[in-house]
Amino acid sequence: MNLKSSSTHNATISIQRLFKIRLSAMTPRDMQEDHRVATPLELLFDLVSVIAIAAAAVGLHHALAEAHYLQGIVQYCAAFFAIWWAWMNYTWFASAYDNDDTLFRLLTIVIMAGALTMSAGIPDFFASMDLGLIVIGYVIMRLAMVVMWLRASINDAARRKTTLSYAIGITVVQLYWVGLYLAHFSSFGLFFGGFGLGIILELLVPALTERHGTTPWHRHHIIERYGLLNIIVLGETLLAGSLALNQLNSSEFTMAFIQLAISSLVIVFSLWWLYFSREEQLKHKQLKMALIWGYGHLIIYLAGAAVGASFALLVDIMAGHTSTPLWVGHYAVAIPIAIYLVGLWFVRDRYVLSASAKSVLPVFALFILLIPLAMDLPGIAILLICCVYLRSHLVCKTTIPGEH
Template structure:
């Protein structure tokens, strides 16, 4: 952006701007997001270790959706309109404050079904986005209709959440279906607004932003590996924990390799394709962070702090890892690969999830993850050579 005024018009960015990269403010926003993701993953790990997996998964889904949705909304907005003036910085910092408030409330929500801080933090984040979109509507007349739909849709969704919080007790059986309805309302806002006027988001910038959050998510797995190593040398050496740490490291590397493959993440700017890719990453990110929570559960089991079987611990790793592979197929491989390579991730996802039912073997799960990387890369390269030879 040009100019150094403290307050500038929120004009649209050039969607073809060269060398567009994440700004320091966006990286700071990611730092706040990682704190919220870590809190959600920790709550999931404690719930599974306490043999309350169903409650933990539901709570994790609710809180992770709020964290991811606020991050996603800000990221796509900033890709289209970030002018880095004082008002933008202050509104972004307000949204960050809401994210920290939400993160602070996750433990209370998991332990007592106390929604207050989660709802309050989410409301702060969404109010900040409403102000952002109103600024864009004022300064970008050609896209005003879309910007106003964003602002109005977010406001209506927030009124829905507030009404749900004040009218329904946490123990109500209707709560979960109404939360799912709220998700549908939230997810429909961009689809409706973009049909009025497509925002000028930058494809390379968006792909980079998602990749940066993926690295943050993988940090949860690496953190679990560090925890396993710390416990392995806690008084006496425990080889099982060392194996757990090594498996976590190998699986984290395999997850990274599969995500940052040579094929493009988002090769089309079409609205339907960008929505599928952007929304589908909810599963990618949530399952990736859940793998780290699964390894933390295994550490609890091996140190005698959780009364669960090793099979349960392996499943806590294998199930989210399988979902992670399947979600990468959902958002990328089914569009970008052809032939046998296209089906590698679904097949390996099924094998990884099924393995613990046959016998508990964490090292075998790690080996399957590595095999998925190798087989996919080999088949993709072969298909590419055959396509080049036929051309």
Template sequence: MKAYIRPMLARDPDEGHRAATPLELLFDLASVVAIAAASVGLHHAIADAHALDGVIRFVMAFFAIWWAWMNYTWFASAYDNEDALFRVLSMVMIGGSIVIAAGIDPLFKSLDLTTVILGYVITRVPLIFLWLRAAMADATRRQTCLRYAVGIAVAQIFWISLLFMPDVSMTLFLGVFLLGVLIELAVPALAERSVNTSWHRHHIIERYGLLTIIVLGEVLLAAYIALQSVFGETTDMSLIRVAVYAVTVMAAMWWLYFSDEDHLDDTNLGRALSWGYGHFLVFGSAAAVGAGFAVMVDVVTDHARIDMQTAVQSVAIPLALYMFSLWLIRDRVILRGLASFIPLIFAGLVLVTVFVPVGFGWLTVLSIACVVIRNALARAQGLADLGDAS
């Protein structure tokens, strides 16, 4: 029988068969709720012709969701001992994610961050105690753990102070918010500059892959909305095309992400940070693609204040960002020659559709072509390397 409280010792980074735990999957489920709420907010903002405001609010909400998830994920990879206290504190953080989700609607409607900040702090404060527990048990990395605890505490004091900030201009408000983001991003880089935590590379890759699947689910949700409309209030066959295109683009996005090559090929701190931080673009853009397809449904059913070309742009821009982000965090590092540039090239081609009035079917064609060409060139490179080695 497991003890209720155990020392929070560092886990073995080379542990075999390390996989996501049921508790981590439950944390992901809470993140699903918040991500879905942020995507809905972006969807309605674009459909109501408030795209810029919607994108700003979406980025703010998504940062809170992603950073809470990311910090929990990396801590659990290094120190999850599955004792009762770890589980209880994890449940508190899961509750915080739900509070964040509840605050997203006020954020989109009136830029009211109160509930989002409250939920965010709830997800972060328990992590301070977890890092202090790790500091007591892991003498080798005690300094690293204490830096995390202090850094997270300082960041939460900053966010709470925002609740008492007087009314200021939008520009100043965004500047202050960006300062808070920079403080948060600096904590891991400063904490691990001397001794790294013992996170598990394959475990981290799996955890990021699981969240990628979650955000791709937003595209499937848009396809569901389209088909629901077909069999509901309208029989416009354009909705069937939207659903087919959404599922096809989602499949291409999945195939691009889950390539044969390892995403994170090195445990070097700089590489780990750029890969981990760069996933903000991967996750955010994937969720935004789903919102864009939902906007297309609104345009077809006359529930939007924008035209179809604008709806196409609402898919094309995040889709291009998704391709660019995969080039940034993976292909430019692990591939060579032309193969390493394929996602970047196709990101540019997708962006062309923003300026040239084309049907949204072209986004599907470009997505499929990117997968086929990228993977063919990557496979050819792999075979060439194998031949050289022999």
């Protein structure tokens, strides 16, 4: 009898230990912490985000192939904003308060589930303007963030007004999104007018809330996190290049597909090189700079993923799967590349470079917009190589020896 009671007791203890949730105080992270890098959980979160980004890029690709240019671009921007904004808010919060306890991990899993739900809803959004799954997934992600901000408010007394303002602001905007979905706008213009207002409300939450007290985010950690997402975004172009090589066994194959694959590799490598130059991103932690740099990256990410979608469009054009003219495909590649360069100038080069080096990216962006009138993809690729070389040469020429 005693043996039986002892076995039951031990089993009970084992079950309690199995389901025990380890909770730690969500205190502010050290803003000067050495060797702060992305955690495995953050990398897993990025992996889920890339699925949603790929879904948005595929939607843009098919919209362009079907000649739904304006509507497709607007839908792409709307879907991408939802993906990026949820990613960005989690990233900055984790930089400031990630305590890696069980509840933080579970809430991150909930956010990832919301991202997957959004990914599942993107095809329906492009096909029929059905926003249902996107709204459900987005609200799941954002409400999980509300819980995180409330946890931070408990342990960070000095920034309680800031953390509570985040929780309240996010909640109010989610009510707006649900109301927008339930309104069932029949007009394309009215719907996206309402969507634009929602974006403004979302952007205002951090801009106004951080004025109560800046959250303790880690500068180098944020720079690394943004760089990792940019690599993911540029990966969309590499995927399109592989689609071109897949045509090797196709009856429609021509040497133009080899040219396209090589051009895509050169272009993505050039864009990578320009982003990951020696000049530092985010020069300081002032709120104005943080907002410009943090928000401005949306331009870079939107354009980077659109380059991949445009290369996929070119594969369809060359294979005869769409009636879209070839010159449209070339401009579909050139325009986002130009926007990418301008975006990089906007968030970094105009702050960190001097003399003539500061204007290299905008000037080459203009040249790239003119290239499709006379040349095709190799011309764009060669121009980007020249851009990388000239910018690097001018920076080295104007940099004081020993400085980077």
